[in-house]
Amino acid sequence: MTLRTVLLFLFVCVNVFYANSQKVNVGVHLGMTTTKMLWADKMDDEPWSAIQYPETQFRTSYSAGFSVDYLYNSRFYSPFQLDFYNKRFSISTGGVVQAFHQGQWIAIRSDYLDYRLSQLAISGGIGYLVYKQIGVEILPYIHVSLTDQEIKVEPVIDWQKTESFQQDFDYGISGYLSYKYKHIYVKAGYQYGLRSIREYSGFDAVGAFIGKFPIRNTMFLFLAGYRF
Numbered sequence: 541m542t543l544r545t546v547l548l549f550l551f552v553c554v555n556v557f558y559a560n561s562q563k564v565n566v567g568v569h570l571g572m573t574t575t576k577m578l579w580a581d582k583m584d585d586e587p588w589s590a591i592q593y594p595e596t597q598f599r600t601s602y603s604a605g606f607s608v609d610y611l612y613n614s615r616f617y618s619p620f621q622l623d624f625y626n627k628r629f630s631i632s633t634g635g636v637v638q639a640f641h642q643g644q645w646i647a648i649r650s651d652y653l654d655y656r657l658s659q660l661a662i663s664g665g666i667g668y669l670v671y672k673q674i675g676v677e678i679l680p681y682i683h684v685s686l687t688d689q690e691i692k693v694e695p696v697i698d699w700q701k702t703e704s705f706q707q708d709f710d711y712g713i714s715g716y717l718s719y720k721y722k723h724i725y726v727k728a729g730y731q732y733g734l735r736s737i738r739e740y741s742g743f744d745a746v747g748a749f750i751g752k753f754p755i756r757n758t759m760f761l762f763l764a765g766y767r768f
Contacts, residue, residue: 569764616669633650
C-alpha cells in the first residue's frame, strides 16, 4: 500500500464525512500498546516435537491516531481508525545468543532479543452500543511497515537493522471495548494477526542457519482520546 493510496482513501473519507456531518464523530487519541510475537506453527500439545521454540515476551510502547465513527442509529455504528504504532516485542535466548556484529559472529550473554519497528495501521468495522456510552467494536486491520525492523541485544548491540528478520505488512482482526462520555473516549482492545509471516530466521548454538519459521503478531491496546 503506497502513500498515494492512503491519501486517496483519506480524501474520499473526508468528502463522505462532510456530506454526512450529522452522522459522524471525529477524534484523536494517544495510546499504550503491549506486543507479543506468537509462533504460527508451534504445537503446544506435542512436546516431542524436534523444534524447541524460544519463549516470547510482551514489550510496551506507544501509539497515536485518528478515529471516526459513522452512526447508523442509536445503537449501531461503523468505527474507523488510522494509527501510528511504535511496535516492540522480545524473544528469550536461554542466556547466550550468537549474533553477527561488526563483521563477525560473537557470543553474547543476554536473556532477550528485543525488536522494534514503526507501522501505519488502517482499520474499520462495526460497533454496537450495549449500554448507553459503552460499546463493543470489531475491526479488521492492515499494518504497513514504515521503518526497517531493528534488533537490540543488551549489553553489546544497540538498535540496528536486522538482516535476518523483517516484516513489511500484516493483517488481522481486532476487538475493542469502548466508553464515550461527552468529548472524551477510551478504548481497550486486542489485535490478533491472521497473516503467517515466515520471516524469522532460526540459528543453532554455533550460529548455523536452520531455516525460517512463521510468526503471528498480537497486541493489547489502551487508547484515550478527544472527540471534536
